[in-house]
Amino acid sequence: MNTIRLHKEHLQQFISAEELSDIRKEVLAAKQTLVSCTGKGNDFLGWIDLPQDLSPEIIKSIKNDVSALAPKASLFVVIGIGGSYLGARAVIEALQSEFASMENNSHPYVIYAGHTLSEDYYHQLLQMLDTHDYALAVISKSGTTTEPAVAFRIIKAHLEQKYGKSAAAERIIAITDARRGALHDIAKQEGYRSYVIPDNVGGRFSVLTPVGLLPIAMAGYDIEKLIKGACDMREICTTSDTLEENPALMYAAIRNILYRKGRKVEILENFVPNLKYISEWWKQLYGESEGKEGKGILPHSLSFTTDLHSMGQYVQEGERLMFETVISVAQPRHQVTIPSDPQNLDGINYLLGKTLTEINHNAELGTILAHVDGGVPVLRIEIPTVDEYVLGQLIYFFEFACGVSGYMLGVNPFDQPGVEAYKKNMFRLLGKPGYEK
Amino acid sequence: MNTIRLHKEHLQQFISAEELSDIRKEVLAAKQTLVSCTGKGNDFLGWIDLPQDLSPEIIKSIKNDVSALAPKASLFVVIGIGGSYLGARAVIEALQSEFASMENNSHPYVIYAGHTLSEDYYHQLLQMLDTHDYALAVISKSGTTTEPAVAFRIIKAHLEQKYGKSAAAERIIAITDARRGALHDIAKQEGYRSYVIPDNVGGRFSVLTPVGLLPIAMAGYDIEKLIKGACDMREICTTSDTLEENPALMYAAIRNILYRKGRKVEILENFVPNLKYISEWWKQLYGESEGKEGKGILPHSLSFTTDLHSMGQYVQEGERLMFETVISVAQPRHQVTIPSDPQNLDGINYLLGKTLTEINHNAELGTILAHVDGGVPVLRIEIPTVDEYVLGQLIYFFEFACGVSGYMLGVNPFDQPGVEAYKKNMFRLLGKPGYEK
Numbered sequence: 120m121n122t123i124r125l126h127k128e129h130l131q132q133f134i135s136a137e138e139l140s141d142i143r144k145e146v147l148a149a150k151q152t153l154v155s156c157t158g159k160g161n162d163f164l165g166w167i168d169l170p171q172d173l174s175p176e177i178i179k180s181i182k183n184d185v186s187a188l189a190p191k192a193s194l195f196v197v198i199g200i201g202g203s204y205l206g207a208r209a210v211i212e213a214l215q216s217e218f219a220s221m222e223n224n225s226h227p228y229v230i231y232a233g234h235t236l237s238e239d240y241y242h243q244l245l246q247m248l249d250t251h252d253y254a255l256a257v258i259s260k261s262g263t264t265t266e267p268a269v270a271f272r273i274i275k276a277h278l279e280q281k282y283g284k285s286a287a288a289e290r291i292i293a294i295t296d297a298r299r300g301a302l303h304d305i306a307k308q309e310g311y312r313s314y315v316i317p318d319n320v321g322g323r324f325s326v327l328t329p330v331g332l333l334p335i336a337m338a339g340y341d342i343e344k345l346i347k348g349a350c351d352m353r354e355i356c357t358t359s360d361t362l363e364e365n366p367a368l369m370y371a372a373i374r375n376i377l378y379r380k381g382r383k384v385e386i387l388e389n390f391v392p393n394l395k396y397i398s399e400w401w402k403q404l405y406g407e408s409e410g411k412e413g414k415g416i417l418p419h420s421l422s423f424t425t426d427l428h429s430m431g432q433y434v435q436e437g438e439r440l441m442f443e444t445v446i447s448v449a450q451p452r453h454q455v456t457i458p459s460d461p462q463n464l465d466g467i468n469y470l471l472g473k474t475l476t477e478i479n480h481n482a483e484l485g486t487i488l489a490h491v492d493g494g495v496p497v498l499r500i501e502i503p504t505v506d507e508y509v510l511g512q513l514i515y516f517f518e519f520a521c522g523v524s525g526y527m528l529g530v531n532p533f534d535q536p537g538v539e540a541y542k543k544n545m546f547r548l549l550g551k552p553g554y555e556k
Numbered sequence: 557m558n559t560i561r562l563h564k565e566h567l568q569q570f571i572s573a574e575e576l577s578d579i580r581k582e583v584l585a586a587k588q589t590l591v592s593c594t595g596k597g598n599d600f601l602g603w604i605d606l607p608q609d610l611s612p613e614i615i616k617s618i619k620n621d622v623s624a625l626a627p628k629a630s631l632f633v634v635i636g637i638g639g640s641y642l643g644a645r646a647v648i649e650a651l652q653s654e655f656a657s658m659e660n661n662s663h664p665y666v667i668y669a670g671h672t673l674s675e676d677y678y679h680q681l682l683q684m685l686d687t688h689d690y691a692l693a694v695i696s697k698s699g700t701t702t703e704p705a706v707a708f709r710i711i712k713a714h715l716e717q718k719y720g721k722s723a724a725a726e727r728i729i730a731i732t733d734a735r736r737g738a739l740h741d742i743a744k745q746e747g748y749r750s751y752v753i754p755d756n757v758g759g760r761f762s763v764l765t766p767v768g769l770l771p772i773a774m775a776g777y778d779i780e781k782l783i784k785g786a787c788d789m790r791e792i793c794t795t796s797d798t799l800e801e802n803p804a805l806m807y808a809a810i811r812n813i814l815y816r817k818g819r820k821v822e823i824l825e826n827f828v829p830n831l832k833y834i835s836e837w838w839k840q841l842y843g844e845s846e847g848k849e850g851k852g853i854l855p856h857s858l859s860f861t862t863d864l865h866s867m868g869q870y871v872q873e874g875e876r877l878m879f880e881t882v883i884s885v886a887q888p889r890h891q892v893t894i895p896s897d898p899q900n901l902d903g904i905n906y907l908l909g910k911t912l913t914e915i916n917h918n919a920e921l922g923t924i925l926a927h928v929d930g931g932v933p934v935l936r937i938e939i940p941t942v943d944e945y946v947l948g949q950l951i952y953f954f955e956f957a958c959g960v961s962g963y964m965l966g967v968n969p970f971d972q973p974g975v976e977a978y979k980k981n982m983f984r985l986l987g988k989p990g991y992e993k
Contacts, residue, residue, distance in 0.1 A: 201865025236916035242890030403866035410870025428638025429840035433847025435974030453679030485981030537872030544922030
């Protein structure tokens with residue numbers, strides 16, 4: 120099998136066959152609303168057909184940019200916030216070594232900016248950039264979002280001082296609106312290479328546009344395989360009306376049943392730490408799509424087994440607020456042998472002959488059984504391995520399920536009105552022209 | 557001011573003066589139970605007097621180990637899980653540059669193992685260790701906890717192959733039980749330098765023992781200042797019975813009032829990303845201490861402003877399950893200027909003349925006001941800056957408040973019975989002798 124699969128055998132005591140069958144109509148109606156573009160937020164559904172509609176010219180252009188910049192940059196700074204960096208970071212961190220920053224890589228190591236206002240962070244960043252060759256992408260629809268705008272001013276000045284204005288311009292790629300906006304205008308004026316963020320794709324659904332694809336390719340990963348994975352999952356998600364065959368529909372069904380039964384928190388879990396940023400990307404996708412009108416499941420995430428020695432106690436015996444969704448990786452990419460020790464003082468000789476992954480899978484099953492015993496429903500999403508093709512599937516699966524789930528909840532899954540609230544206050548406090556009152 | 561302070565002005569519409577005054581007796585009773593060592597789990601209260609009781613010989617010995625190992629190791633591997641690494645990691649990541657792994661440092665860069673069973677992780681780790689000089693600490697009370705035991709076997713074999721058995725032994729420090737256990741026996745047999753984990757200090761309260769102090773010192777930070785901060789906070793926490801003067805009592809009071817009013821999730825937030833692992837340490841401290849008997853506040857954490865463009869929508873408009881606790885840093889350690897740009901295409905010239913920290917503080921206030929408007933209580937913990945002294949205060953503050961809060965909840969805050977559940981299942985599944993049934 121090389122397709123992601125849902126396993127719901129650990130939900131049996133929490134969800135009956137009848138409940139699943141009762142909700143089927145509702146799931147299919149939500150799916151129909153989504154694919155027919157007749158629901159709320161239907162001007163932001165460009166992501167549905169993105170994987171198959173992506174033009175070969177964009178792929179080619181991205182590859183050219185990688186060829187041009189990779190040889191002269193050991194670092195690539197991605198300036199963006201929220202959906203402008205989380206998708207790329209999720210894919211890159213899933214694929215690269217945990218120690219990539221300390222190794223010599225064939226491609227630039229990607230670092231991030233424009234996602235914080237920490238003064239210490241920018242000091243540390245500039246100090247480090249002093250001694251490294253770098254290039255950058257600045258990603259913003261408008262170009263006026265405070266965090267990336269501030270970061271771009273600071274880093275652009277550093278880059279121009281380091282290489283001179285015209286050589287610096289060759290190291291900058293803008294990803295922005297097709298026709299208007301501050302970043303569009305700056306890119307035009309300065310002659311930056313640039314890519315378009317499609318009008319009909321919101322930030323949290325943008326990883327399969329140049330927003331995600333350029334940084335992922337720059338880090339050395341195969342974006343065509345990523346897109347192929349998304350295309351194949353699109354085929355399943357959009358065509359099948361059978362819950363048992365369409366994992367996105369089943370996921371949407373299960374989480375809505377559990378939510379209606381009072382499970383107001385979903386914990387996304389992994390047993391391999393390189394999926395940590397997949398959880399961060401997922402939190403934005405679901406939190407921002409569903410958390411409105413006083414409704415929505417609160418997204419949470421944990422990394423096991425380490426967090427079994429942290430939040431494990433709570434999940435086992437605390438308030439029964441939550442359900443868990445485990446991303447389970449069937450095959451690792453590498454092998455490591457546990458050395459034998461005749462003395463066996465540590466008592467782990469009984470593990471000899473088992474792979475680490477076998478031990479990890481038993482930790483996972485042991486955890487699931489313990490938590491179910493403790494009264495927590497657990498859904499398992501099995502992925503064949505961690506590679507570009509599988510990540511493409513996983514991304515599309517989560518996106519499609521999110522659209523269906525949001526419509527089932529009765530909200531517009533494609534807006535984010537609440538994000539403006541802090542900005543308005545901040546602008547007023549900072550005395551931004553037009554916001555003084 | 558150089559002491560951490562609680563600000564509760566944004567709680568006014570959620571907690572009345574009467575509610576606070578009503579709970580006062582209960583808070584003081586819990587404090588009394590704690591300091592008189594008369595409550596549940598009172599054989600694990602060694603942490604209360606740790607900061608002042610720490611022997612100068614231990615500090616001296618740690619400094620000697622740092623002097624001996626730092627010149628010959630660019631990396632220091634800390635092998636431990638849960639409380640055996642989270643405290644050290646929280647302090648080190650708060651103090652070091654975000655880009656420390658990419659810089660030449662005067663002290664070893666600390667990396668972590670024994671906190672995962674991911675096969676890919678160990679493959680990547682060994683590959684990286686091939687090309688770096690390193691030393692390690694292995695931290696385990698028993699020496700038989702699966703994750704660190706497996707990691708130690710793997711890395712010990714690598715180290716011995718790299719340097720030879722006797723030179724490898726000089727690069728290994730064991731932190732374990734004083735008298736018994738597998739790691740104690742291995743250390744004795746192999747002649748490792750070793751430190752004791754006190755019997756009366758649980759893992760999640762152990763950061764001010766050698767468990768935390770050795771790695772923190774190895775990374776180049778001043779553990780005496782850290783301890784001084786904890787001592788000074790201990791004085792305040794243990795002596796003052798006035799909620800307004802004792803931040804630990806006030807924090808315990810507020811979170812219990814909010815919990816009883818249905819706020820079942822606490823989100824710990826920062827506006828500077830280097831505090832991320834303070835949140836991870838805090839999650840273990842509170843989740844493991846309080847999440848039992850079907851009770852306890854579910855710990856969650858976010859990093860702002862980045863997560864305002866992710867989970868911000870949910871906090872603003874989703875289910876009203878939560879309250880927020882913001883760790884607010886008054887002073888940065890460094891300064892960065894925003895360059896001016898006469899064209900002002902990005903429209904941020906109105907920020908010129910303001911420091912980044914000033915902008916960040918206004919983002920923080922703007923966020924708090926927006927969330928309070930949205931119906932979320934917000935508590936603010938102001939810390940003067942991020943240094944060893946302040947972190948020592950913060951650690952002790954959270955620990956003391958946790959003890960008081962746990963007693964108010966009616967649980968034993970110092971055990972973790974639920975952590976055994978997954979282990980028992982895993983041992984059975986793996987066929988560990990004695991667990992086959």
